[in-house]
Amino acid sequence: MRILDIIISNVDDKPIYEQIYTQIKNLIVSGKLKEGDPLPSIRSLAKDLRISVITTKRAYDELEKDGYVYTLKAKGSFVNKKDTKLIKEENLKKIEDYIKEIMVLAKVCDLDNEELLEMFKLMAEE
Template identity: 65%
Template sequence: MSRIDIIIRNTSGQPIYDQIYSQIKDLIVSGQLKEGEPLPSIRALSKDLRISVITTKRAYDELEKEGFIYTVAAKGCFVAEKNVEFIREENLKRIEDLMQEIGRLAATCGLKSHDLIEMFRLLGLDEEE
C-alpha cells in the first residue's frame, strides 16, 4: 500500500472529495504515482486524513470513473495504465490555465508578451539557446 501525502484545506471552498481526487490525479499525471502502484485503502486514507470513508470513496469512485485507477476485489485500488495522449492533453490544458493566470498577473504589472518571453529566456526555459 502506497503512502501518499494529501493535504486537506478546510478554507479552500473546494469539496474534500474533490481535493483528494485532484491531488491523486495530479500525482498520477505527473508520474509520481506509477502504473500498477497500489493506493492506500479507502479506510486507511480516511483514517489518515480524519475524514469520512464515504468522502474518500467518492474521490476514488471519481478517479476510477475517469480511468485513473482501477479496483481489484479484495486487493484494493491501483493506478491504471496511462493513456499517453490523454495525459498530454491534460498537461496542455494545465499549461493553458497557468498561461492565462500569468497573463492576468502580467497585465496587473504592465508587462507585455515580449517581457514575458524575455523572462522565459532569462529563466533558461527556452530550447533555442
C-alpha cells in the first residue's frame, strides 16, 4: 500500500478534510497517483495523520463524489480514470480566478489592458 505525503496544517483556514481532499486531488491531477492506484484505508490514513476517521471518510467521500476515486466494498478506494475534460474545465476556472485577481490589482495600480498584455508577453518570453 502506497503511503501518501499529506501534510495537515493547523494554521490553515481550510478544514482538515478539505486539506486532505485537495492534496490527494492534486496527486491525482499531477499524475503522481495513477488510475487504479489504491489509496490507504480510511482508518490507516486517519491513524497516520492522527485525525478522526470521520474526517478522513469525509475527504474520501468528497473525492468520490467529484469523480477522482471510486470505492469497492471490502476492497478500498482507488484512483478513478481521469476525465481530461473535467480537469481542463477545473484549470480554466482557476485561470479565470487568477485573471480576476490580476484585474483588481491592475486597477489599483492604474494599469490598462495594453500594459497588462505587454507584461504577459514579456513574462511568456522568459
